[in-house]
Amino acid sequence: MSIKLTILGCHSATPRTNSHTTAQFLEINTKNFLIDCGEGTQVQLRKYKLKFSKIERIFISHLHGDHFFGLVGLISTFALLGREKDLHIYGPKGIKEIIVLQLKYSKSWTNFNLYFHELTSKKSELIFEDDKVTVHTIPLKHRVYTNGFLFKEKLAERKLNISEVSKIKEIEICDYQNLKNGKDYTLKNGTIIKNENLTFAPLPALNYAFCSDTMYQPQIADLLKNVSLLYHESTFLKDKEHLCDTTMHSTAEQAAKIAKQANVGELILGHFSSRYGNLDAFINEAKPFFNNVQLAEAGKVFELKNAENKKLVKSHSQ
């Protein structure tokens, strides 16, 4: 049960020598996902020595260039490196047409299967589920159709309380899986033993929500309730709040208000406008509204682990 999030880029609009557009590498409950893919993402993946061949699914929030112009290059590189395993891409309608057109003209079809899952719903929906993780969309409000994504670990099995289980001779090994699944145990005499007396609760599941790009939208807090880690865009500081309506972006204060309202564990700010040199002001403007806040930064790693019901949050820059 762990989350490791590596920021690959966290600036808006255009890539520059020392600032990269949005992309994040997420390792959650042993699964590897890429979230957004601005130009140069494949170079960032190499720079931070991430095993990007392990990426199984790529989630694209919207079709502004700073969130997907690196996708076709990454797919082409996978092909050149001889990738064989399937690649799934989730993103707005149109993403398939854009990628396929370029592969067609370059006569560079992939040897692996490429699956596109095009999104059109304006309501939150489950778009991926396996035994480890679920992914739901978070409908955002931006100049083009945009989704955030909520990645949730699935709860692990309950853990047997062996000292209690061994006291009841009737319980056989073949009963263990039912107990781990949370079932009560019925003795031959009809007495029911509550599951919680025979097992320990699993560690709480962790989850991560990614919200970029969006204008301030308090209603998304319902979808973000109690998430362990939230990334919320903060393109502007308060001095440029008047730009939020036309550009459909948020300020640091607005992001912090969402974090507070949703009672999240930790907030990461990102998608900074290039007009800001020193980013400390983003923290200063957010803190009065939500204290557990950090800045995204290319190469920065956020790790969350559940250990004996104690949540550990660490972050470090590379």
Place this chain on the structure above:
Amino acid sequence: MSIKLTILGCHSATPRTNSHTTAQFLEINTKNFLIDCGEGTQVQLRKYKLKFSKIERIFISHLHGDHFFGLVGLISTFALLGREKDLHIYGPKGIKEIIVLQLKYSKSWTNFNLYFHELTSKKSELIFEDDKVTVHTIPLKHRVYTNGFLFKEKLAERKLNISEVSKIKEIEICDYQNLKNGKDYTLKNGTIIKNENLTFAPLPALNYAFCSDTMYQPQIADLLKNVSLLYHESTFLKDKEHLCDTTMHSTAEQAAKIAKQANVGELILGHFSSRYGNLDAFINEAKPFFNNVQLAEAGKVFELKNAENKKLVKSHSQ
């Protein structure tokens, strides 16, 4: 009369932390051109502090990703930076559809005029001409339709030999332009004075030929005859010559043979396969066939100047 060529990227296939795919910034006779535009080109333009807003025309050799995946991002950045002046793009048929589709989905139409000049001819053709420069295609042989480009300065006007001109009282200032244009002068008594006795020849025009990607094709030497500076791809060394047929690339030796056959002034090798760590071997394999050879390298600048009929070639790395 000068050429300044800055290499932005010169590796094949995929961009990496320290190697960039093909792009070159060419300043020729006061005109600014971009040649090819691999992913990350806009970052390279910024890194080397090139005034990329001055680019008027972009030439794309072919639709393999390592030569054009950075184009849509560069166009978007021009739009974000408020560009107003026209941008002309020359490249294979399909390039317009690819770019326009992405601008459409991102709802990010440019405020400046974007002109696409799609190329389909398999013969060399004049694709641009103004009072300073001409650009012709160089048909290459690759896995997809590909052109190199030949950039030629136009000859400057002849320069008046004032001491000779002033000896002939009949010649008036209004005659000067005819003399600069190379016309002889006819005296009132019918005597013809040859133009070369009244003017000096202009400095020879410089030219630059870009050939990437292509398999060895000796017949292009006719188009490259006596060019001042030639960039010719050399993806492989001799050890991998057997790959040239299937991948349709060249070796360093083959590039040198083209340079020799065309009697060019200087040869630049590039488009190196990432399998080669130390690139000195490319020079070693080319030199026996053509001595004036250098390696492309990101940030390297090649400058050619004509000064009093003496050609100066300089190169330096940044």
